[in-house]
Amino acid sequence: MPYRYRFILAYAAILLLAVLLSGFIYLNDQRLQTTSDHLFNETLPLLRTVNQLRSAKVEHERLLYEYYATTDRLRLLPAIQSAQQQMASLFRQLEGQPLAMLDDSLHTMESIKQTAHKLDQNLMKDRVDWDLARTHLIELSSAGRRIDPYFDSFVREIEAEAKLESDASRAGGKLGAQLVIGFCVAIVTIALFVAFFVNRYIRETAERKRLAMFVERNPSPVISADDHGRIHYLNPAASQLLKDLQLESEPEKLIPQVLQDVWQSGGHTASGNIQLNDIVLDFNLSILRDLELAHIHFKDITEQRQAEQALLHQAKHDLLTQLPNRGQLEVWLAQNTQHSNSFHLVLLNLHHFERITATYGYQYGDMLLCHASERINQLLQDADLPRPGLCRLDGSNFAFMVPASGLSNTQQHRTQQLAQTLIDSFSAPFCLNDNEFYLSLCMGVSHYPSDSGNVAGLLKAADSALMESRREEGNSVHFYNSQLQGIHAQHLKIETELRQAINNNELELFYQPKMDSHNGEIHSCESLLRWLNDEGRPRYSPVEFIPVAEQSGLIIPLGEWVLETAFAQANHWRQHQPMVTAINLSQRQFQHHDFLPLLQRLKDKYPGIEPFIELEITESLLMQDVSCSISTMQAIKDMGFALSIDDFGTGYSSLSYLKEFPIDKLKIDRSFVMDMTNNKEDQMLVETIIQLAHSLGLATVAEGVETQDQLQALQSIHCAEIQGYLISRPLSAQDYAEFMASYYQGQQSQLKPV
Known part of the structure; x- marks a missing residue:
């Protein structure tokens, strides 16, 4: 069932319950109001009347006894008559009430009134008949005792009626409270039910809205195009990209050339990258044949490509001097050995460089290495050496290759001259922060292919020659010979x-x-x-x-x-x-x-x-x-x-x-x-x-x-x-x-x- 109808049914159920509860509460309130009015307007006044009647009867009887005792007719007769009138008035208020023995009580009160009249007539005589007067008083007391049960009965009847009305009101209130609680439970249950579906509806609506806005708010450029390369849609990021590339008038340049090939071949996806100006874009292409559209998502990978190139540069170069590193040297050595090109491998060491580092610290050592490598590299560039040129191996060790074509004596002479040029260049000091530093060079040379036919052997031979050069305390060049290997083995x-x-x-x-x-x-x-x-x-x-x-x-x-x-x-x-x-x-x-x-x-x-x-x-x-x-x-x-x-x-x-x-x-x-x-x-x-x-x-x-x-x-x-x-x-x-x-x-x- 759709969420809309579910919400309508839930709303109708809540409304119906509210109407029923409101009607019941209204009727129950009217009944309580009627009961309350009857209690305050009839029952309580009736009970008060009975109590007043009882009090008036007692007062009337007291006055008659006092009259008998004092015969003060002038003073007591008006009070007796007032009491009789009050009792008559109170009895009139009881007339018409559904009280048992009301008539008997009225007859008794009438007899009390007649006996009182008789007592008054007797006491008015000159010769009072006191025996008769006492008989009248006895009759009055007896009549008073007879009427008291009537009054008690009236009170019980009134209280019983009031209790019935009170119980009915209490039952109605309890039923109302139960209905209210039940209604609240029903409301909470329905509210939870509604909340569940509302929350689900909101989530689904938000998801649909998010999905609907995904392309629009996607920070990456997205375009839609047909099989002819015509653009049907550009999201804001794609529009901004065209603006950055200054291609607003030529948006078709964003369409990868592979689009038509994929479409014609029956494919569904493709990926790759394109470069526009200085920006490199990676794209993912998806073809929706039922819509006759292709969605193309772009990602700017310019920084990533630059970072990759920087990492590639770092992998191939020394971080301090930016010279090619040992890995690059070995690659070029391997290429030259494959081409059977004759060459000299020269290993170069800055002699006693470690003493300067130990004395002045690594900061001076690094600066000195950079200055020394620049001086060597400049001289080697003038000599037009093959790639990779000067390389830094580690510490104060460098290397380069010298072409060695022609006769062996001529080959060695050219390398010897170049080495001597480098040695002579280091006669000038290096000035760093008002300090002068002098360095000497030690060089070891191996020859391909006479000394070794592989990279490892050439490096080993050149290093053996370098060790001999270092023993001479700098400014020397040694060419490898087979005897050196035996000397080093002996060492x-x-x-x-x-x-x-x-x-x-x-x-x-x-x-x-x-x-x-x-x-x-x-x-x-x-x-x-x-x-x-x-x-x-x-x-x-x-x-x-x-x-x-x-x-x-x-x-x-x-x-x-x-x-x-x-x-x-x-x-x-x-x-x-x-x-x-x-x-x-x-x-x-x-x-x-x-x-x-x-x-x-x-x-x-x-x-x-x-x-x-x-x-x-x-x-x-x-x-x-x-x-x-x-x-x-x-x-x-x-x-x-x-x-x-x-x-x-x-x-x-x-x-x-x-x-x-x-x-x-x-x-x-x-x-x-x-x-x-x-x-x-x-x-x-x-x-x-x-x-x-x-x-x-x-x-x-x-x-x-x-x-x-x-x-x-x-x-x-x-x-x-x-x-x-x-x-x-x-x-x-x-x-x-x-x-x-x-x-x-x-x-x-x-x-x-x-």
């Missing part, structure tokens, strides 16, 4: 075994004595790290495993072990035969954040050890960051330890820096001492170093002394200490003790000056 083998040796405590400290050139006494030595096999022979020389430890980071735990072992040995010697022990410091160890705290812990562990410890630092290490080096050296001096510069003369220090270093000794490198007796230039250089040290108040130590002629030459120019195989090769702690015992028993005389 990896040494690194693995070195880790095991550190964990298994297989390393040992040896000590090489230093002799006082003036008196031949030995009061100091240098601790030297050795790695021996089970037979006591060197497993690897320090020249082999120390660089591996430096590159792998194992130098940190290794250096910590050396310090702890040397401190413990120096503390043991000072209790028997005091000996100053020199300990070499590596670059990473010297720059490590835990180095100074470690020295402090060892100082606290061995109180008073400071005069027996000397720390040796290479000249090249100090010059990498002069200000930081001076700060660390001063902290070491403040702890009470002596400092010396090892291999002096092989680094790049200047006199201005040398005088700022808080050092105690200079160690003359063995390369100058070895030929000083045969080469005047070396002899003059050694003399100059010693004179310089004396002028600065520094002691000198000559290392690598192996002949008596070298010893005498050094003594003649006042070198303070001598170290070398002429005195002793490095010895274990036990052998060193035996050497010292035998030295002072006879060998010392052989080394004293003549």
